[in-house]
Amino acid sequence: MGSISAVIGGIAFLGFLLFLLGIGLVVLATSQGRSPRGGVLLAIVGLVGGIVFSVVSQGILVIEPTQVGVVVNVLSGELEDPPRGAGTSIIIPGLQEVFIYPTEQQEYTMSGIPTEGRVQGNDAVEALTNDGQVVFVDVTVLYRIEPQNANIVHVNWRNRYEDDFIRPTVRAIVRDIVSQFRAEDIYGVSREMMGGQIEERLRQRMDEQGLTLTAFLVRRIQFSEEFAASIEQKQIADQEAQRAQILVEQQRQEAERVRVQAQGERDAEIARAEGEAQAIILRAQAQAEALRLVSQQIAANPNLIEYLYVQNLADNINIALVPSNSPFLFNLDSFVDLGEDFTPPEVPEADLPTVTDNTTPREEGGN
Numbered sequence: 001m002g003s004i005s006a007v008i009g010g011i012a013f014l015g016f017l018l019f020l021l022g023i024g025l026v027v028l029a030t031s032q033g034r035s036p037r038g039g040v041l042l043a044i045v046g047l048v049g050g051i052v053f054s055v056v057s058q059g060i061l062v063i064e065p066t067q068v069g070v071v072v073n074v075l076s077g078e079l080e081d082p083p084r085g086a087g088t089s090i091i092i093p094g095l096q097e098v099f100i101y102p103t104e105q106q107e108y109t110m111s112g113i114p115t116e117g118r119v120q121g122n123d124a125v126e127a128l129t130n131d132g133q134v135v136f137v138d139v140t141v142l143y144r145i146e147p148q149n150a151n152i153v154h155v156n157w158r159n160r161y162e163d164d165f166i167r168p169t170v171r172a173i174v175r176d177i178v179s180q181f182r183a184e185d186i187y188g189v190s191r192e193m194m195g196g197q198i199e200e201r202l203r204q205r206m207d208e209q210g211l212t213l214t215a216f217l218v219r220r221i222q223f224s225e226e227f228a229a230s231i232e233q234k235q236i237a238d239q240e241a242q243r244a245q246i247l248v249e250q251q252r253q254e255a256e257r258v259r260v261q262a263q264g265e266r267d268a269e270i271a272r273a274e275g276e277a278q279a280i281i282l283r284a285q286a287q288a289e290a291l292r293l294v295s296q297q298i299a300a301n302p303n304l305i306e307y308l309y310v311q312n313l314a315d316n317i318n319i320a321l322v323p324s325n326s327p328f329l330f331n332l333d334s335f336v337d338l339g340e341d342f343t344p345p346e347v348p349e350a351d352l353p354t355v356t357d358n359t360t361p362r363e364e365g366g367n
Contacts, residue, residue: 008060012053018046058093066104068147070154072097083150101150105214108166111138112222124222127175133183133227137174138219141166141202144212152210165209173201183227191221
């Protein structure tokens with residue numbers, strides 16, 4: 001679209017060339033005594049054409065897709081609302097003046113690295129933290145001019161909005177927000193929070209001036225060498241403390257495991273001891289009951305001892321030799337002559353105690 005104005009401007013230039021050529025022919029014809037009529041006509045046509053096409057080229061306004069045009073009435077100073085958008089339009093030369101502003105995203109960087117920022121050299125924002133530490137902050141502001149807000153930008157700043165507004169405003173807000181944080185916090189987890197607060201404050205200020213903030217980037221924060229060294233030492237100490245705490249916890253868990261294992265072994269040993277004690281009691285009770293029954297039988301039949309003695313002799317013994325001075329082992333008459341009134345005693349049923357499980361379940365506890 002810009003080629004239209006260029007073509008018309010080129011035609012106007014050719015018109016002025018014809019005007020100069022006509023003037024040259026007039027001078028040449030006059031010097032030779034000929035009529036200068038042709039030269040005069042050519043000069044008039046060239047001059048009129050040059051002026052006309054020059055005015056037309058100045059009256060054609062061509063705005064690119066990434067631009068917006070603010071049209072100002074030269075006589076009244078009023079701004080045309082809304083601003084001119086992308087495309088080709090007509091203005092009145094001499095009565096209307098146009099100021100072109102970019103609408104694509106722009107960036108403004110302030111950095112301590114000389115080749116990065118808009119200003120050459122160390123242009124990082126120097127700020128003081130809440131605890132008195134000096135920090136240098138590298139930042140980048142990404143912003144754009146919305147077409148509908150171009151008149152506001154023109155009235156407030158013209159083309160000085162970067163140097164006179166964005167730069168000082170960003171530096172002031174960064175210093176103010178940094179002063180609310182401790183250096184150690186900025187070095188650690190609070191860096192993102194700090195950047196968010198700066199972005200929120202800056203967006204509000206830029207909206208008031210017709211500028212739209214799209215992003216605020218904290219590129220780098222540089223601390224003094226002494227502070228950085230102290231922070232590094234503190235982080236190392238914290239890591240050592242965490243490792244020591246983990247080791248203590250592992251040892252505590254191992255001690256707990258050993259204690260629980262010992263408790264289990266003790267409970268098992270107690271259970272075994274109680275079981276053996278119960279078995280001994282049962283065997284003693286059974287033996288006592290057996291002896292009671294035997295005593296009852298012996299009381300009822302004194303010859304029972306002799307009978308049991310014979311029963312316990314080996315089956316292959318036919319003759320037993322005893323010393324001559326020993327009394328007789330048995331009185332045969334006592335076995336044969338039992339009397340008519342002999343009645344064998346009844347053998348009572350064994351009253352054995354009921355086996356009960358006195359063991360109680362034990363809880364494996366561990367504090």
